[in-house]
Amino acid sequence: MDDYLxxxxxxxxxxxxxxxxxxxxxxxxxxxxxxxxxxxxxAYTSGMATAMWGWxxxxxxxxxxxIAAIAAALLGVxxxxxxxxxxxxxxxxxxxxxxxxFVIITYQIEIEGEMVGPDGAxxxxxxxxxxxxxxxxxxxxxxxxxILIAVLIFFLLLERSRLGSIFRxxxxxxxxxxxxxxxxxxxxxxxSTFAGFIAGLGGGLYAHFATYVEPQIFNVMLGVHGMxxxxxxxxxxALGPLIGVTLDIGFLESVRAIQGYRMIVFGGLVAILIIFMxxxxxxxxxxxxxxxxxxxxxxxxx
Amino acid sequence: MLKVExxxxxxxxxxxxxxxxxxxxxxxxxxxxxxNGAGKTTLMFTITGILKAKSGSIRFKGLxxxxxxxxxxxxxxxxxxxxxxxxxxxxxxxxxxxxGAYVHxxxxxxxxxxxIKKMFERFPNLKERSKQLAGTFSGGEQQMLAIARALMAxxxxxxxxxxxxxxxxxxxxxxxxxxxxxxxxxxTIFLVEQNAHKALKVAHQFYxxxxxQVTFKGxxxxxxxxxxxxxxxxxxxxxx
Amino acid sequence: xxxxxxxxxxxxxxxxxxxxxxxxxxxxxGVMRRLNLSYGPSIMLGAFxxxxxxxxxxxxxxxxxxxTIAGTILAGVYVERLCFRAIRQKATLASMVSSFVxxxxxxxFSIILLPERTYPFPALGSAYIFExxxxxxxxxxxxxxxMASFLVIVFHFMLYRTRFGLMVRAISENxxxxxxxxxxxxxxxxxxxxxxxxxxxxxGYLILSxxxxxxxxxxxxxTFKGLVAMMLGGMGSLPGAILxxxxxxxxxAQSLWYLGNDYKDLCxxxxxxxxxxLRPGGxxxxxxxxxxxxxxxxx
Numbered sequence: 001m002d003d004y005l006x007x008x009x010x011x012x013x014x015x016x017x018x019x020x021x022x023x024x025x026x027x028x029x030x031x032x033x034x035x036x037x038x039x040x041x042x043a044y045t046s047g048m049a050t051a052m053w054g055w056x057x058x059x060x061x062x063x064x065x066x067i068a069a070i071a072a073a074l075l076g077v078x079x080x081x082x083x084x085x086x087x088x089x090x091x092x093x094x095x096x097x098x099x100x101x102f103v104i105i106t107y108q109i110e111i112e113g114e115m116v117g118p119d120g121a122x123x124x125x126x127x128x129x130x131x132x133x134x135x136x137x138x139x140x141x142x143x144x145x146x147i148l149i150a151v152l153i154f155f156l157l158l159e160r161s162r163l164g165s166i167f168r169x170x171x172x173x174x175x176x177x178x179x180x181x182x183x184x185x186x187x188x189x190x191x192s193t194f195a196g197f198i199a200g201l202g203g204g205l206y207a208h209f210a211t212y213v214e215p216q217i218f219n220v221m222l223g224v225h226g227m228x229x230x231x232x233x234x235x236x237x238a239l240g241p242l243i244g245v246t247l248d249i250g251f252l253e254s255v256r257a258i259q260g261y262r263m264i265v266f267g268g269l270v271a272i273l274i275i276f277m278x279x280x281x282x283x284x285x286x287x288x289x290x291x292x293x294x295x296x297x298x299x300x301x302x
Numbered sequence: 303m304l305k306v307e308x309x310x311x312x313x314x315x316x317x318x319x320x321x322x323x324x325x326x327x328x329x330x331x332x333x334x335x336x337x338n339g340a341g342k343t344t345l346m347f348t349i350t351g352i353l354k355a356k357s358g359s360i361r362f363k364g365l366x367x368x369x370x371x372x373x374x375x376x377x378x379x380x381x382x383x384x385x386x387x388x389x390x391x392x393x394x395x396x397x398x399x400x401x402g403a404y405v406h407x408x409x410x411x412x413x414x415x416x417x418i419k420k421m422f423e424r425f426p427n428l429k430e431r432s433k434q435l436a437g438t439f440s441g442g443e444q445q446m447l448a449i450a451r452a453l454m455a456x457x458x459x460x461x462x463x464x465x466x467x468x469x470x471x472x473x474x475x476x477x478x479x480x481x482x483x484x485x486x487x488x489x490t491i492f493l494v495e496q497n498a499h500k501a502l503k504v505a506h507q508f509y510x511x512x513x514x515q516v517t518f519k520g521x522x523x524x525x526x527x528x529x530x531x532x533x534x535x536x537x538x539x540x541x542x
Numbered sequence: 543x544x545x546x547x548x549x550x551x552x553x554x555x556x557x558x559x560x561x562x563x564x565x566x567x568x569x570x571x572g573v574m575r576r577l578n579l580s581y582g583p584s585i586m587l588g589a590f591x592x593x594x595x596x597x598x599x600x601x602x603x604x605x606x607x608x609x610t611i612a613g614t615i616l617a618g619v620y621v622e623r624l625c626f627r628a629i630r631q632k633a634t635l636a637s638m639v640s641s642f643v644x645x646x647x648x649x650x651f652s653i654i655l656l657p658e659r660t661y662p663f664p665a666l667g668s669a670y671i672f673e674x675x676x677x678x679x680x681x682x683x684x685x686x687x688x689m690a691s692f693l694v695i696v697f698h699f700m701l702y703r704t705r706f707g708l709m710v711r712a713i714s715e716n717x718x719x720x721x722x723x724x725x726x727x728x729x730x731x732x733x734x735x736x737x738x739x740x741x742x743x744x745x746g747y748l749i750l751s752x753x754x755x756x757x758x759x760x761x762x763x764x765t766f767k768g769l770v771a772m773m774l775g776g777m778g779s780l781p782g783a784i785l786x787x788x789x790x791x792x793x794x795a796q797s798l799w800y801l802g803n804d805y806k807d808l809c810x811x812x813x814x815x816x817x818x819x820l821r822p823g824g825x826x827x828x829x830x831x832x833x834x835x836x837x838x839x840x841x
Contacts, residue, residue, distance in 0.1 A: 031635055033642075078819045084635055085577055086822050089773055093815040096766075100808040120804075162404060165393075169401055172390045175836055179350065179384065181376030181405030181455060220762070224642055231639060260654060267647035274640045275628045284392045285435065292433060343838070352837050386838065 006137045010209060012242075012249050013144035017202020018226030019233075019241035020151060024195040026227075026235050027164075028188060029171035030083070033223050034075075034091030035199045037098040038068035040218035042200030043207035044102065044118055050129040050208070051116055052109055057129050057208060061147075064207075065200035071098075072196020076189035083174070095223060102215040123214025130208050144205050151198055155238035167191055199226075228270050234282025243281065303328035303490050304349070304380075304459055309358035309368075311341075311348045318344040320514035321358065326459065331481065331491045333505035335498045337535055341514045342494045343385060346463050350382045351375040362459070376405055379458030385467060385494075388448040391437025395428055398436050398447055402454030414454075421450045424480075442473035449480065459490045466497050478504055498531045544676045549795040555683040557791020558690035562745040563768030564775065564783035565697055566738045572714040572778050573734050576637040580621045582765030583648035584739060585746035586758070588613030590652040592747070593661045593756055603664045603751070611743030617648060618739030622732060645761065653758050660757045663750040682752045689748055693741055694784060700737065701780070710734055714778070770814045776824025785826060789813075 021035040046064025049055040055063070079090050108117030118124040130140055158164040166187055169177040178184050207213050229244030252262050277283065304326040311319040318341045326332045334342050347353040349360055351372030360367040367375055390398050399421060403414045422429035425446055431439070436447055445465055452460065462481070466474040474497065482504050485491050495501035502508060502522040510518035563581070570578045592610035595601045601609075625640040670681040701707035709730045712720040721727055746764065750756050771790045775782025790810060797809035817824060 031639065082818060082822055085638065085777075086773075086818055088635075088638070089769065090815060090818045093770075093811045093818065097808060097811045097815060100804070100811065104804050104808070162400075165397055165400060166404060168393065168397075169390055172392055173387060175352070176384070176387045176390065177401075178372055179352065179376065179382060179387075180401055180451075181373050181381075183371075183373045221646070224646075227639070228643060261650065263646040263650035267643045267645075267650075270643040271624050271640045271647075274636050274643075275624075278629075278636050288394070288433075288435060347837055353833070 003137065006141050008250060008254065010137070010141045010144055012245050013141065013148050014202050014206045014209065015226065015229075015249060016148055016242050016245045017151070017205070018199050018222065019229035019245050020155070020238060021195045021199035021202070022223075022227040023230040023235065023238060023241045024167075024191055024198065026230050027167045027171050028191045029174065031088045031227060032091040032195070033088050033220060033227065034093075034095030035195065035226055036218045036220070036223035037075075037091075037095035038072055038196040038199035039203035039206070039222065040095075040098055040102060040213075040215070041071050042068040042203035043213045043218070044124060046200075046204035047124055047127040047207040047213065048107075048117065051124075051127045052111070057133070057143075060129070060208075061201060061204040064204035065197045068200025068203065069193050069197035072199075073189055073193040075196075076192030079192075080185045080188055092220065092223075095218075095220070099215050099218050102218070121215065123212060123216075124207075125212045127207050127211045127213070131211070140209065144209075147201055147205065151201070152238055152242075159237075163187075163190075228266075231278075231280050232270060232273055234280030234286070236279070236282045236284040236287030240280050240282045303363060304492065305359075305361040306345075306349070307359045307361070309345070309348060309360060310356040311344055311353055312356050313353065317356075318514055319348065319355075319358075322511070322514070322516055324509050324516055324519070326490060326492045327507075328490050329485075329488060330506040331485050331493060331504055333498075333501040333508040334492065334494045334511055335501060335508055336511035338496075339513075340511045342511055343463055344514075345511065346382055346384070346461055346494060349375075349461065350380055373405075376455060379456065380461065381452045381455045381457035381459070382461040383448050383452045383463060383465065385463035388444040389436035389439070389451070392435060394435055395432045395447060398451050399454050402451035405455050417454055417456075421453065424483075425450050442469050442476075445469060445473070445477065446480075449477075453484075457489065459492060460484065461492045461494075463494045464496055465493075466495065466500065474500060496535075498535065502531075545799060546796070548677050549799050550792050551677060551679065552683070553792030553795035554788050555679075555687045555791070556795070557771075557788035558687045559745055559749050559787075560767045560771045560790050561784045561787025562690050562693055562741065563764055564771035564787045565694065565780060566742050566745070567768045567772045568778060568780055568783040569697075569710070569734060569738050571772070572780075573710055573731055574626055574637070575717075576626060576634045576641075577769075578621065578625070578641050579638060579765055579769075580617075580625065580641040580645045580648060581738075581742060581768060582763065583645045583652070583761035584617030584621055585614050585742045585764055586756075586761035587617040587648050587652050588615070588739075588743045589663070589746045589750055589756055589760065590655050593663060594655060596664055597656070597661060603666060606664055607744070607747050610747045611740055614743035614746065615736055615739040618735050618742070619732070620644075621648075622735040626731070626735075627728065645765070649758060649761050652761070660755050663754055663756045665754050666751045686748045686752055689744070693744065697741070697780070706730070706733065770810055773814055773824055774817055776826045779824065779826050782824055782826035786824070789825075 018035050018039055021038065022032055025032045042064030045067045046060040049060035049063045050057060075091070075094055079087055082090050102118065103121045105118055106120045108115045108119060114126070116126050158167070166177070166182060169180070170184060170187055174184055225248070229248065230241040231244070232247060233243030234240030248266060252266060273280070306322055306324050309319050309322040310317065322345060334345070336342050344353060348355050349367065351367065351370055355368045358368065362378060362380055365378060367380070390401060393401070396418065399418050400414060403417060427443065428447060428450060436444065439447065449465065465477050465481070469477070478500050481491060481493065493501060493505065505522055507519070507521050509516050566581055567578065570576065570581070588610045591613035592606040595609050596606050621641060621644055625637050625644055629637050629640065666682060666685060672679040672681065672684070701711060709720070709725050712725060713727060713730060717727065750760070767790065771786035772783050773786070774789055775784065775786030793813055794806050794810055798806045801809065
C-alpha cells in the first residue's frame with residue numbers, strides 16, 4: 001500500500017472521530033460547533049502522558065479521552081438548559097476559550113536535555129511515541145481504524161438499545177421525551193460525555209500521528225467540518241458521517257483539479273445538500289426504507 | 303385520587319390559572335370543559351409538572367406534586383396525552399410504543415414486549431403499520447398511537463387533552479369508545495374536551511373552567527345539556 | 543484610574559463598530575429568526591474587492607468605499623438566496639449551518655482574489671490625536687464612533703419611521719400575520735438583507751481604514767465580534783446589540799491593558815459563555831424561548 005494512500009486513510013480515520021462526536025450530538029438534536037475542543041484537550045493531555053511522563057500509547061489515549069470526557073460532561077452540565085442556536089454559540093465560545101487557553105499555557109519539563117511540553121502558541125512538539133516504538137505508518141493506520149471500528153460497534157449497539165432510542169427521542173422532541181417520564185438533563189449530559197470521549201480518542205490519535213500540535217489547528221473550521229460531514233453523509237446512521245469524511249478527504253482532497261477551490265466546492269456542496277436533503281444522504285427515512293427492504297428480502301426467501 | 307387546591311399558574315404577565323380547585327375521583331371519568339383560552343391545557347401541564355405552579359397544591363394519592371420534576375410525576379403514574387404533540391414522527395410505531403414504556407420497565411424487555419402485544423390487540427390498525435414511521439400517519443391514527451403510547455407507561459391516572467380535536471366523526475366515536483373501555487378496565491380518566499356533547503356522554507362528573515377558575519361542577523344528566531354546552535363554548539359571560 | 547477610564551473611552555470607540563456588526567446580526571435574526579454566520583465574510587469579500595481596486599489601480603478612498611459596500615451587498619444577496627430563501631421557514635438551524643458553510647466559500651473566494659497574507663487598506667486621512675485632560679482620543683477612532691452613531695440613528699430611522707421598517711418589524715413579531723395582511727415577506731427580507739449588507743460594508747470600511755490593513759482573518763473576526771456583542775445584549779434586541787457592542791469593546795480594552803493581548807479574546811469569549819449559561823436571554827434580551835412557548839407550540 002503506497003504511502004499516500006496510508007496517509008489519506010489515516011486522516012479519514014482520525015477526522016471521523018470528530019464527525020462521529022458531532023453526530024452523537026445531532027442525535028439528541030443539538031448542533032455543536034465546539035467538538036474540536038475535546039479533540040484538542042485530548043491531543044495535549046495524551047501527548048503529555050506519553051511524551052512527558054513516559055506512559056504507553058494505550059493508556060495515554062484513554063487518559064486523553066477520559067479528560068476530554070470530563071470536560072465534555074462539565075460543558076453538558078453548564079449548558080443543560082440551552083437549546084439550538086444558544087447551545088451552538090455556547091459550544092463555539094467554549095471551544096475558542098479552550099483554544100486560546102492553549103495559546104497561553106506553557107508547561108514544559110526537561111527530558112534528556114531538551115524542553116518537552118506544550119509551549120503556548122508555539123505548540124507542543126516531540127510527541128514521538130510512535131517513532132520511538134517503531135510503529136510503521138501502516139500499523140498506526142491499523143490502530144486508528146481498529147479503534148474507529150470499536151467506536152462504530154458502540155454506535156451499532158447504541159442504535160438498538162434503550163439509550164439510543166432515548167437519544168433519538170430527545171432529538172425529535174425534548175419536551176415530549178420529558179412527558180414520557182425521562183430525565184432529559186441526565187441524558188443530555190450523558191450524550192455530551194460520550195461525544196467528548198469519542199472526539200478525545202481522535203485527538204489523541206492525531207497528536208501521535210503528527211507528533212506536533214499547535215492551538216491553530218483546533219480552530220472553528222475543524223469543528224464545522226466535523227459537523228458538516230454528518231450533514232452530508234446522513235444522520236440516519238453512524239456510517240453517514242464516515243461517508244461525509246470520505247467524500248471530503250478521500251475524494252475532494254485527492255482531485256487535483258480543484259486543489260485551490262476545495263472550500264468553495266465543499267461549501268457549495270453542503271449548502272445545496274442542505275436545501276434538498278436536510279438530514280444528509282443517508283437520513284432516517286432512507287435508512288428505514290433500506291432496512292425494510294432488506295427485511296422483506298429475507299422474509300421472501302423463507 | 304387527584305386533588306387540586308387553589309392552584310395558581312402564571313407565565314409572563316398572564317395569570318392563566320387563578321386558583322383552581324377540583325377533584326378527580328378514582329375509577330371514574332372526569333371531564334373538564336370550557337371555552338378556548340380558559341386554561342384547560344395549562345392545568346394539564348401544571349399537573350404533570352411541565353409548567354410550574356405559582357401557588358396551590360396538587361395531591362395525587364396524598365403525594366404533593368407541586369415542585370416535583372415532571373419526569374418524577376410521570377413515574378408516579380400521572381400520564382398525559384398532550385394535545386399539540388402526539389408522536390415521535392421519525393420513529394416507527396414500535397419505537398413510539400417502547401418510548402412510552404421506558405419510564406417504568408425500561409430494562410424489562412419481556413414485559414415491554416408483552417405490553418406491546420396487548421396494545422396491538424386493543425388497537426389492531428396499529429399492528430398492521432408497526433414498522434411505518436409515525437409522521438406519515440393521519441391525525442386519527444396519530445391520536446390512537448399517542449393514546450397507546452401513553453398507556454404503555456402504565457398510568458394510574460390518565461390525562462387526555464382534547465383527544466378528538468380536528469378528527470373526523472367516525473374516529474371521534476372510536477376514541478370515546480376507547481376512553482370508555484379504558485375506564486371499564488379500571489383506569490381513572492381526566493379528560494379535557496372541546497366536544498362537550500361527546501364528553502358528557504362518557505363522563506361521570508364534569509367541571510367547567512372559565513378564565514382560569516372553576517365555575518361549575520356537575521353530573522351529566524342533572525342539568526339541561528344545552529345550558530352546559532353553551533357555557534362550555536361561550537363562557538358564562540355570554541350565555542344565560 | 544486614568545488607565546481604566548482611558549480604556550473605557552477606547553472601548554466605547556471601538557465598541558461602536560462592534561455594535562454596528564451586532565445590529566446587522568440582530569436585524570437578520572429579527573426578520574428571519576435565523577443566524578447569518580456569513581455576515582463577516584460577506585463584508586470581508588466586499589472589503590477584499592475594494593482592496594483589489596486599491597492595490598491594482600490605486601483608486602481613491604471613495605471608490606474603495608463604494609466597491610466595498612457594493613461587494614458586500616452582492617455577497618449578502620448570494621447568501622440570502624442560497625441559505626435563507628431556498629430553505630423552508632421552519633428549518634432555522636439548517637440556514638445557520640448553511641451560512642456557516644458558505645462562509646468557507648466566501649473566505650476561499652477572497653483568498654483566491656488576493657492571495658497574500660495581508661494587504662494595506664487606505665486610511666481616511668492623516669491621524670490626529672486629541673488630548674482631553676489626561677486622556678487621549680485618536681481622530682480615526684472618533685470618526686468611527688461618530689459614523690457608527692450616525693448609522694445607528696439611520697437604522698433607528700429606517701425601522702421606526704419608514705414604511706419599510708414597519709414591515710420589517712411586523713415580520714419580526716409575527717411572520718404569519720404579516721403574510722395575511724399582504725406583506726411580501728420575500729421582498730422585504732431581500733431588501734433587509736441589502737440594507738444590512740450595505741451598512742455592513744460601511745462598518746467594514748470604517749474598521750479597516752482605522753486598522754489600515756486587511757487580512758483573510760477579517761471575516762471570522764467580524765462574525766465573532768458581532769455575534770458575541772449580539773448575544774451579550776440579547777438576541778433580537780436592538781438596544782441590546784448596541785449595549786453588547788459597547789460592553790464588548792470595553793471588556794476587550796480593559797483585558798488588553800491589564801492582562802495582555804493573549805487574554806483579550808479569551809476574556810471576551812468567557813464573558814459570552816458566562817452570559818449564555820447564566821442568562822441566555824442576554825442582558826436585555828427577549829429572544830430566549832420560554833418553557834411556556836415551547837409547551838404550547840404546535841408541533
